[in-house]
Amino acid sequence: MISSFIQRFVRRLRDGKTVFTIGGYVLSVLYGLTVLIPVYFVLVSSFKPNMEIFGAPLALPSHITFENYADAVRIAKLPRAMGISLGVTAGAEILTLVLAFPVAYAIARIRTRLAPIVEGFFSLGFLIPAFATLVPIYLMTAAIGLLYNPVALILIYPAFKLPVTVLLLASYMRSVPRELEESAEIDGATRLQMIYHIFFPLARPGVVTVVVLNFIDIWNEFLFALVLMNMKNRTLQIAVSSLKGERLLDYGLMAAGIIITLLPVYIVFLIFQEQVVRGLYAGAVKS
Amino acid sequence: MSLRVFRDLFGGAKSANYHRRKRARDRRTFLALSAPGLIWYMLLMVWPLVYMFYISLLRWDGMLKPKTFIGLANFTRMFADPHFEHAVVNTGIHLLIGIPAVMPVAFILGFFLSRRPAGYRLLRVVFFIPAMASVAALALMFVGIYLPDGILNTILRGMGLDELTRAWLANTKTALPAIIAIDVWSGIGFYGVLFFAALSNVSDELYEAAMLDGAGLWTSMWRIAFPLSLDFFGLFTMLHFLWILLGAAQNVLLLTKGGPGDHTLTLGYYLYDQAFLSRRLGYSQALGVFVFVIGVLGMLIIRRLTTRKYE
Numbered sequence A: 001m002i003s004s005f006i007q008r009f010v011r012r013l014r015d016g017k018t019v020f021t022i023g024g025y026v027l028s029v030l031y032g033l034t035v036l037i038p039v040y041f042v043l044v045s046s047f048k049p050n051m052e053i054f055g056a057p058l059a060l061p062s063h064i065t066f067e068n069y070a071d072a073v074r075i076a077k078l079p080r081a082m083g084i085s086l087g088v089t090a091g092a093e094i095l096t097l098v099l100a101f102p103v104a105y106a107i108a109r110i111r112t113r114l115a116p117i118v119e120g121f122f123s124l125g126f127l128i129p130a131f132a133t134l135v136p137i138y139l140m141t142a143a144i145g146l147l148y149n150p151v152a153l154i155l156i157y158p159a160f161k162l163p164v165t166v167l168l169l170a171s172y173m174r175s176v177p178r179e180l181e182e183s184a185e186i187d188g189a190t191r192l193q194m195i196y197h198i199f200f201p202l203a204r205p206g207v208v209t210v211v212v213l214n215f216i217d218i219w220n221e222f223l224f225a226l227v228l229m230n231m232k233n234r235t236l237q238i239a240v241s242s243l244k245g246e247r248l249l250d251y252g253l254m255a256a257g258i259i260i261t262l263l264p265v266y267i268v269f270l271i272f273q274e275q276v277v278r279g280l281y282a283g284a285v286k287s
Numbered sequence B: 001m002s003l004r005v006f007r008d009l010f011g012g013a014k015s016a017n018y019h020r021r022k023r024a025r026d027r028r029t030f031l032a033l034s035a036p037g038l039i040w041y042m043l044l045m046v047w048p049l050v051y052m053f054y055i056s057l058l059r060w061d062g063m064l065k066p067k068t069f070i071g072l073a074n075f076t077r078m079f080a081d082p083h084f085e086h087a088v089v090n091t092g093i094h095l096l097i098g099i100p101a102v103m104p105v106a107f108i109l110g111f112f113l114s115r116r117p118a119g120y121r122l123l124r125v126v127f128f129i130p131a132m133a134s135v136a137a138l139a140l141m142f143v144g145i146y147l148p149d150g151i152l153n154t155i156l157r158g159m160g161l162d163e164l165t166r167a168w169l170a171n172t173k174t175a176l177p178a179i180i181a182i183d184v185w186s187g188i189g190f191y192g193v194l195f196f197a198a199l200s201n202v203s204d205e206l207y208e209a210a211m212l213d214g215a216g217l218w219t220s221m222w223r224i225a226f227p228l229s230l231d232f233f234g235l236f237t238m239l240h241f242l243w244i245l246l247g248a249a250q251n252v253l254l255l256t257k258g259g260p261g262d263h264t265l266t267l268g269y270y271l272y273d274q275a276f277l278s279r280r281l282g283y284s285q286a287l288g289v290f291v292f293v294i295g296v297l298g299m300l301i302i303r304r305l306t307t308r309k310y311e
Helices: A002-014 A017-046 A067-075 A078-109 A114-127 A130-143 A150-174 A179-186 A191-202 A204-220 A223-228 A236-241 A251-271 A273-286 B003-010 B018-055 B073-079 B082-114 B120-132 B135-146 B151-158 B175-199 B204-212 B217-228 B230-247 B249-255 B267-277 B281-306
Strands: none
Touching: A017 A067, A017 A251, A017 B082, A017 B120, A017 B135, A017 B151, A017 B175, A017 B217, A067 A078, A067 A251, A078 A114, A078 A150, A078 A191, A078 A204, A078 A236, A078 B018, A114 A150, A114 B018, A114 B281, A130 A150, A130 A223, A130 B018, A130 B230, A130 B267, A130 B281, A150 A204, A150 A223, A150 A273, A150 B018, A179 A191, A191 A204, A204 A236, A204 A251, A204 A273, A223 A236, A236 A251, A236 B135, A251 A273, A251 B120, A251 B135, A273 B120, A273 B175, A273 B230, B018 B281, B073 B281, B082 B120, B082 B175, B082 B217, B082 B230, B082 B267, B082 B281, B120 B175, B135 B151, B135 B175, B135 B249, B175 B230, B175 B249, B204 B217, B217 B230, B230 B249, B230 B267, B230 B281, B249 B267, B267 B281
């Protein structure tokens, strides 16, 4: 029995499968450690008094303290920032859907020569990094008097998210079978009735995917929130980054801030893992 | 919105020549449905790009200051600016190290995961941790890694490599590599999982057939999986290229502000600095035009290199 095991092992070694698997695990574990060690470090630091953090950075806290969290919330005025982030994210998500859903529907369902042209036009959006539009958008925002007003972010973020949202929704809608709509059309339903009663429920899984993807990006957005908002109306990302003092460094405080910003995103990611991975992949491929 | 579009959307009497008019009407409905999205997209994505080209021709020292048309003077000044030269060199180094350090490793990890080894779901979650974190959270995290007493130095000391410890972000030799490492680190996991998604549709039979012919997994990875995913490879490289060119400036902004000296000054950060700290709006947009041209050229090159050649 042992000899047959060895024989099998030698055969697997020869076809390279075992070596490849071992190599793959080694690489994965090494990379995994470079991810998990810093995350672990931030997590334990957030529960440690500052004196303890850099004495033994990787040790567990001698006793768990929530002082860093309380301080972070107080110093960076996180409740207000959190409220603004929630409002901006919700507003921008809704506006993105309101703008993208009709376009996606039109591309997927109305047969006209314009459809591929519009679709191609949106797919070019992947080639425009949002960063390139930073200064013009800053000037435009100031010109219409919305500088430092969170409404500006609600209006701007959907433009960045439109290309990927339109293309993903359109490709999803194409996979929805036409039969139901056809029978509704025979029954005399108008197009809006059809969209609302039949199409929207059928397209819901696609909508969930884009909402989750857009949530991660909008919640995490830093640059435009930094430039367009002021101290009073800053979003969570800006408030937390302000915990990095220019001279004094309180790492426990920063660690608590990091955990507070990450938590909502990781909860959403863990629930919608499949949608996030497939959606990001499909979004990239559509362009 | 014309009456006919209104009728199509909300219903109403069908005219006698219903079918003959259907095509023209479909087109109008199409335009009515896509107009809001199209206008939004043009106004906030396309127009700002056009506007950027216009601003680059101005001398404009702050929003409330007067604008003067100065033609291409910003560009002649740019090519004589030593900071610009440093930014070009640093961005070049970032691209030349950042892209080759990420894409092959990400591809190998993605291929490995796509064979669904035990625990691949867990690995996928771990690999995605950096990609889900905001730039602000990652930057603060790396502060704790790179500090003189941070975990990088602690680990080096633990391994008895005391002479390697340093203040990573303040050291002129290590500041730029430290910034580059952040994107390498997060990019490997992110594109690894995307390659996994791209390759998990490839059927096992394809690899098994190759194995019967005596090819090992390593060979079938390069002979089968790689050519199959060359398009994705090009696409992900473009996304990473754009990120390094511009997005990565956020790490510089949060961690080093271009310092020490100009050692971490990149094109993206210099653009930000000129627009919002030095208040030279015209000049910053000349930099923007330069970055835009580099971006387009870079993407054409990547596309050329990763397009399959049929012999």
